[in-house]
Amino acid sequence: xxxxxxxxxxxxxxxxxxxxxxxxxxxxxxxxxxxxxxxxxxxxxxxxxxxxxxxxxxxxxxxxxxxxxxxxxxxxxxxxxxxxxxxxxxxxxxxxxxxxxxxxxxxxxxxxxxxxxxxxxxxxxxxxxxxxxxxxxxxxxxxxxxxxxxxxxxxxxxxxxxxxxxxxxxxxxxxxxxxxxxxxxxxxxxxxxxxxxxxxxxxxxxxxxxxxxxxxxxxxxxxxxxxxxxxxxxxxxxxxxxxxxxxxxxxxxxxxxxxxxxxxxxxxxxxxxxx
Numbered sequence: 143x144x145x146x147x148x149x150x151x152x153x154x155x156x157x158x159x160x161x162x163x164x165x166x167x168x169x170x171x172x173x174x175x176x177x178x179x180x181x182x183x184x185x186x187x188x189x190x191x192x193x194x195x196x197x198x199x200x201x202x203x204x205x206x207x208x209x210x211x212x213x214x215x216x217x218x219x220x221x222x223x224x225x226x227x228x229x230x231x232x233x234x235x236x237x238x239x240x241x242x243x244x245x246x247x248x249x250x251x252x253x254x255x256x257x258x259x260x261x262x263x264x265x266x267x268x269x270x271x272x273x274x275x276x277x278x279x280x281x282x283x284x285x286x287x288x289x290x291x292x293x294x295x296x297x298x299x300x301x302x303x304x305x306x307x308x309x310x311x312x313x314x315x316x317x318x319x320x321x322x323x324x325x326x327x328x329x330x331x332x333x334x335x336x337x338x339x340x341x342x343x344x345x346x347x348x349x350x351x352x353x354x355x356x357x358x359x360x361x362x363x364x365x366x367x368x369x370x371x372x373x374x375x376x377x378x379x380x381x382x383x384x385x386x387x388x389x390x391x392x393x394x395x396x397x398x399x400x401x402x403x404x405x406x407x408x409x410x411x412x413x414x415x416x417x
Contacts, residue, residue, distance in 0.1 A: 147407060148385055150378055153365060154178060154232070156395050157287040157314055168402035171395040172381050177373035178365030182312050183236035185364035186282050187244075190225070192358050193308045194218050194280075200353050218278040218306075224248040226278030227266060228294075229285025229313070230256055235264040237282055250274055253285070275302040279312060287314035295319065302328035310336040312364035315343065324350040327357065338364045372383030390417025 146169055149159055154175040164171050192198055195217040203209040225241045227234045230253040241247040242265050251266035252274045261268040271294075275281060281303065285291050295309075295318035303309065309332055311318055320341055326332050334356035340349070344361050351357050381391040388411070390400070400417065408414045 145410065147403065148172065148382075150174075150381065152279040152378070153288060153374060155314060159395075161396050165396045165399045168399060168406045170385070170391075170399060170403045172385075172391050172393050173395055174374045174381075175393050176375045178367070178370035179232040179236050181367040181370040182233045182284070182364045183240055185312050185338065185360070186237050186310055186336075187234075187240050187282070189310050189312075189358050189360075190220060190241075190280050190282075190308070193310075193334045193336055193356070194220050195357065196356075198358050202355065218249065220245045220280075222246055222248070223279040224250060224277055225280045225282060226269075226274035227251045227273065228271065228281070228283050229253055230261055230264050230266060231284065231286075233312070234282075234284040236413065237284060238265040250277060254290075260410050271299070272302060275299055276304070278307060279304070280308050283309075283311040283313045283317055285313055285317070287317055291317050293317075293319060295322075295327065297322040300331060303332050305331060308332065308334050308336065310339040314337075315341040316340045327351075327354050331341075334358075338362055368397050385415075388415040390415065 146167070148170045149157060149164055151173040154173055154177065156171060156173045159171055161171050196215045200215045203215070225247050227237055227249065230238065230251045234251065234253070236249065238249045242249050248265040249263050250269045252269055252271045253261060255258070258268045267275070283295065293316065293329070297319065300309070300322055309323065324337060327335065336358045337351060338360045339362050345352065352359060381393060384391045388407070406413050
């Protein structure tokens with residue numbers, strides 16, 4: 143496709159696109175970041191509450207008729223606890239806002255692309271990944287999958303977490319090591335997990351993580367609501383209109399390609415795009 147000018151993803155993630163190849167070919171890559179931030183952030187909070195209150199376990203026990211003693215399922219309040227957010231972009235900052243305002247939680251964050259002042263403005267305290275894992279009662283992964291984040295959470299990282307802490311990911315599979323998470327749960331090194339994303343989706347019914355009562359799972363649905371889908375479609379359409387009008391869209395994944403892309407656009411349409 144020698145005349146390809148733009149690749150637009152259907153969501154905030156762009157791991158389905160080979161960004162390097164696009165950049166080398168002078169192709170602009172855009173995503174729809176922010177369109178599903180509310181949906182994903184709400185999902186994180188829902189998983190956090192489900193885990194801490196043991197809602198899934200009590201639901202199963204009542205339905206199966208195995209409820210012997212309800213006090214065996216006593217949960218914990220989230221008020222005043224610490225949430226550690228890895229990636230403080232559109233989703234991460236909304237998670238921070240919800241946790242801080244609804245539950246008066248302490249919010250710490252790890253994001254190598256943001257300085258301390260920016261992270262503070264987004265309602266969190268900047269820390270290293272290691273410090274975040276050691277301190278957090280809930281660890282929420284909200285960063286994109288790329289070469290820097292692939293395999294970021296493995297055996298060593300789970301070992302740093304507190305035994306009462308929960309691991310929640312609504313980002314992408316391959317950021318965390320599924321085998322390491324399974325081992326951490328089996329050894330009771332962490333209290334449980336909320337998993338919306340897997341290496342293979344949907345995961346097979348005999349997937350090890352599906353065998354734990356203290357693991358809440360969903361089929362990569364955190365960002366899928368009627369409202370989020372509408373936002374994504376609107377964002378994609380608006381960006382396409384801007385591109386065809388010769389304007390720079392707001393959600394460019396590979397901004398370094400702009401000069402080459404602009405030249406190719408001009409060769410195709412006879413006008414030089416703005417920006």
